[in-house]
Amino acid sequence: MERWQVSNVSNFAKDAVGIGIFNICGEARHPPNVPNPHSPNQETSHHELSEMPELGAFYDRTSELKTLTTSILQQNSRLITITGGLGIGKTSLAIQLVQQIKDEFEYVIWCNLDTSPTLGEFEANLIQFFSQSDKQDSPTTNQKALPLIKYLQKHRCLVVLDDIHNLFSSGELAGKYKPGYEEYRSLFKQIEKLSHQS
Structure with a gap:
């Protein structure tokens, strides 16, 4: 099972995103906790967690949480994928993680992809959230909405995509997008390659 999972994860990362460093949660082998120099001002943080499910039963995942937090x-990993079989607690792990680290970010948003939004719809929703929050912080300026990557560069953001499997074809090799969703690949590559603090 472990070889199969590593094979699928490797195929997904290679074909869909090209992640440079990929960790499967296990024994943490990272440096000790160091204070975060990017801590945002608590007064300017914006959270949109209405789509985040309530945390149900959560079993001890201390080492996985530590690995993800580090x-x-x-x-400063820009793109992380949590993979595993149905019902093993990926969403619960992500919920617990968000609850622990959300104060380290100016913007935190949880997006559930169970409705399979197109990339245009997805980006429009995020841009609307970011631009409305910007206007609240600076109501006197008439700010124009920026491309999504510009918000990720301008602000420290944590964006969680739940149910991302809805973008991919089932029964196919990992990383094969459904027709009409192939543009997500370029978004993920932008997030991975371009310089930003999110």
Whole structure:
């Protein structure tokens, strides 16, 4: 099972995103916690967690949480995928993680992809959230909406995509997008390659 999972994960990362460093949660082998130099001002943080499910039963995942927290806060990983079989607690792990680290970000948004939005719809929703929050912070300026990647560069953002499997063809090799959703590949590559603090 482990070889199969590594094979599928490797195929997904290679074909869909090309992640440079990929960790499967296990024994954490990272440097000790270091204070985060990017801590945002608590007064300017914006959270949109209305799509985040309530945390149900959560079983001890201390090492996985530590690995994810270190990857995000200390190693500044830009793109992380949590994979595994149906019902093993991926969403619960992500919920617990968000609850622990959300104060380290100016913007935190949970997006559930169970409705399979097109890339245009997805980006429009995020841009609307970011631009409305910007206007609240600076009501006197008439700010124009920016491309999504510009918000990720301008602000420290945590964006969680739940049910991402809805973008991919079932019964196919990992990383094969459904027709009409192939543009997500370029978004993921932008997030991975371009310089930003999210």
